[in-house]
Amino acid sequence: MPDASRILEPAFVEALRGYADEDIPVDLLVTADRMDEVLELLRQVPRLRGIVDHLAKPGIRERRFEPWASRLSELARLPNLYGKMSGLVTEADSAAWKTEDFVPYIRHALHAFGPERVLFGSDWPVCLLAAPYGQVTEILRQALPDEWGERERALLFGGNAILSYCHYSLNDNSLLGLLPLLQERGVGVVNASPLSMGLLGTRPIAGWHPAGEKLRAACRMAAEHCAAKGSDIAKLAVQYSTRNERIPTTLVSTATPANIVKNAAWTDEPLDEELLREVLDILKPVHNVSWVSGRPEYNGFSGESATQTEGGGR
Secondary structure, three states, X not given: OOOHHHHHOHHHHHHHHHHHHXXXXXXXXXXXXHHHHHHHHHHHOOOOOEEEEHHHOOEOOOOEOOOHHXXXXXXXXXXXXXXXXXXXXXXXXXXXXXXXXXHHHHHHXXXXXXXXXXXXXXXXXXXXXXXXXXXXXXXXXHHOOOOOOHHHHHHHHHHOEEEEEOOOEXXXXXXXXXXXXXXXXXXEEEEEOOOHHHOOOOOOOOOOOOOOHHHHHHHXXXXXXXXXXXXXXXXXXHHHHHOOOOOOOEEOOOOOHHHHHHHHHHHHOOOOHHHHHHHHHHHHHHOOEEOOOOOHHHOOOOOOOOOEXXXXXX
């Protein structure tokens, strides 16, 4: 949001207190120059559980370490916050970055949060502005402290939690196929983007969205059907994605206090089962059709809910 102080407005604080009361985690997408506002927010809502996205976007390009480092240490002292190691390559000089540019920032964050409260995120496809997926993971691997062994590495790269984007929503529930394995290994799961990064909404789909035209068309048809019935597909999507008790955490991105309140209220309202059946029927031809993300070999997995990329591939 243009004015970060808005997060300290009474309506915003009250909405987040509601999230804290329900133990619903939030994604804290903050920049290095706005960490003071977030620290004040967390003083007012100390039980809020969340993830510091992109490590609060440190000034890597300008080689600016402070006050980012001190502020991140303050955030890390809150035991209910995690640090997400993502989005760093786009904070560096995209044309001339070197691995060593990232090392002090990564190591400071790992030391501040510890191995049990850090998560890896590729930030794909945004990372492609500066580096492909393989280079993103390699930067992080090379920056890990020498004393980190297999246990710490495993926690960072999936042992603490799995953040799954767009794989438990109206058009794609392939995350269900992974749940038995995650539960067996005691790995937490966060289902992100129940609106499939804007596919399930009434606004035009962003040009950068990697979905193919067949999937886009089906989602538009489903949204139009909801509108014709006097409903909002976003409401149906949020309700559908948050009612599965096996997936206790769903991450919804929004920029306004009003939307936070609205999304939370939707989860308490009864779901229109008839409309849900109609929408799922519209989306059946593209069920679990997705797009390639990250490394090709990681796309699709065995199980009855495996995802297909558009064109029929696994």
